[in-house]
Amino acid sequence: MEKCALDASRDAFIRAMRHVACSVTVVTTDGPAGRHGATVSAFSSVSADPPTVLVCLRAGSRICEQVEANGVFTVNVLAEENRDVARAFTGEFDAARPDRFEGQQLIEMPGLAAGLGGATVFACRLAKSVVHGSHTIFFGQVAHAFTAERPPLTYHDGAYRRLQLTAA
Numbered sequence: 720m721e722k723c724a725l726d727a728s729r730d731a732f733i734r735a736m737r738h739v740a741c742s743v744t745v746v747t748t749d750g751p752a753g754r755h756g757a758t759v760s761a762f763s764s765v766s767a768d769p770p771t772v773l774v775c776l777r778a779g780s781r782i783c784e785q786v787e788a789n790g791v792f793t794v795n796v797l798a799e800e801n802r803d804v805a806r807a808f809t810g811e812f813d814a815a816r817p818d819r820f821e822g823q824q825l826i827e828m829p830g831l832a833a834g835l836g837g838a839t840v841f842a843c844r845l846a847k848s849v850v851h852g853s854h855t856i857f858f859g860q861v862a863h864a865f866t867a868e869r870p871p872l873t874y875h876d877g878a879y880r881r882l883q884l885t886a887a
Contacts, residue, residue, distance in 0.1 A: 740875040743797045745808045746774050746782060747832045750789030754833075756819050757782040758808040760874055761854070762794055770861035772841050775854045783855050790845045791831050792859055795838035798869035799881045804835065805872060828863055839866045 824836025843859025
């Protein structure tokens, strides 16, 4: 058995997390507090009964505050051809194009936050939020879900990646 020095530092955690591949999502919200969207990697299913997902958003961020105030959010799991959409919602182009939704194909859903065309969508009503460390965890009861039937864009080791399917 190999021995290793135990390390629970922030740097060790971040280094290890860079080696976990995840789907690239854009979380959108809309309502009285305004419309906003941000690229997010911390997304997971919670339950099928009732259908529930969670997202983790940096506490105090604009998207976090607006999701809390609006009471709705949509998780858009981007397809592998949507790298530019992911980059737009990171804020990379905000100086030149401050409206992140400009030029995006939107799927309007009355009473919910818009979905992004070409994405697998989970439109949610906020069920609960929990603050933990630097982030707020939002649990959303899924009001509408549909799939884009496309391979997802993934993020691994600091870069966007394509999923490589292999035969078993």
